[in-house]
Amino acid sequence: MRSDVITAQAQGATGDLTGGSEPVRSRRTPDSAHARRHRLWSKIVLYTLLCVLSIPFIYPTIWMIFAAFKPTDEFFRIPPTLFPETWTLDGVAKIFTVTPFAQQYLNSLYLATVITIGSIIVCSLGGYAFARIRFPFAGKLFLVLMSGMMIPGEVTIIPIFRWVADLGLMNTHIPLIVLPIFGPACIVGVFIFRQFYLSLPGELEEAGRLDGLGRLGLFWRIALPLSGPAIAAVAIMKFLASFNMYFEPLIFLRSEELFPVGLGLTRYQDGYGEPLYNTQIGATALTVIPVLIVFLFAQRQFVEGLSRTGLKG
Incomplete structure (x- = not known):
């Protein structure tokens, strides 16, 4: 109580x-x-x-998938229809028979993977050098490097073509790998890595020096493991550009077995030289798959990497 x-x-x-x-x-x-x-x-x-x-961005992709199952006469129907009135597998069945599409698909995956990995290595080293190493004329050299972005590729393709021909590298994948890694296409990657490394606090490197790390150790042990967003941003851009490569293969390659899938899509023609629209669109839909997979897995890091490029200049 x-x-x-x-x-x-x-x-x-x-x-x-x-x-x-x-x-x-x-x-x-x-x-x-x-x-x-x-x-x-x-x-x-x-x-x-x-x-x-x-809707305006998703609808063309959805239409492309269903168009692979349409007969040719439905492609030019007005108004256009999303779903085929007559379903057919004729176009899909010819994807792997008209051209060596499987080999071209593997060529694109191979080129995109090698170029992406090589670009990450080269761009991260270049970005780290411009951001964390003090050397004479660093700012002027970076300005010269960035000015290379304003030179169109069509201007330099003739001297590059003659250089590749003189070295006997025509109809090989070597120029398709070397040019995107060491050419003007890597400038954006260097810029992204430089801006990212500028945002890292200097205390991290000071702690690494106390542990006895040299310049390469600071890059490999500290800077590179922290640059996940920058790596994702550069990887997505390089993979997209490399997988959809068209202009350079058109200049340097002659054999269909060496074509990447972007150039191989233009070779879907019947015996009279007319395009096989449903087959071509079906093959195009298959080329979108690896691009979507890469972007879906790394989209957050991609956005973060681009957002951090303007934090410090």
């Missing part, structure tokens, strides 16, 4: 100190419920707007 009295007194004292728990709860509950409803409706409106805005 005595314990019940003490408990009641304690509850009363607590209520007096807080002004009563029930009135406080009654005042906060409507506000929090209103805030939750407001956030819910804000998300609904936002996602609805995003879905509507994504």
Whole structure:
């Protein structure tokens, strides 16, 4: 009995100190419920707007997938239709028979993988040198490097073609690998890595020097493991550009077995030289798959890597 009295007194004292728990709860509950409803409706409106805005970007891809199962006469129908009225597998069946599509697909994967890995190594080393190493004329050299972005590839393709021909590298994959890694295409990657390394605190390198690390050890043990967003951004850009390569293979390659898939898609023709539209579109849909996989797995790091390129200059 005595314990019940003490408990009641304690509850009363607590209520007096807080002004009563029930009135406080009654005042906060409507506000929090209103805030939750407001956030819910804000998300609904936002996602609805995003879905509507994504239609112009998603619709061509969906149409391309279904167009592979259409007969040719439905391609030019007005108004265009999304789903085929007559389903056929004739176009899909010719994807691997008209051209060596499987070999070209492997060529594109091989070229994209090698170029991406090589570009990450070269661009990360170049970006680290410009960001963390003090050497004479570093700023002027970086300005000269960035000015290379303004030179169109069509201007330099003739001297590069003669150089490749003189070295006997025509109809090989070597110029397709060397040029994207060491040519003007790597400048954006160097810039992204440089900006990322500029944002790293200098205390990290000081701690590494205390542990006895040299310049290469600082790069390999500290800078490179922390540059995941920059690596993802450069990897996605280089993989996309390399997998969809068309202009350079058109100049340097002659054999269809060496073609990447971007150039091989132009060779889908019938015996009269007319394009096989449904076969060509079906093959194009297959080329989108690795690009989507790479982007879906690294999109967050890609956005973060691009957002950090302007933190410090």
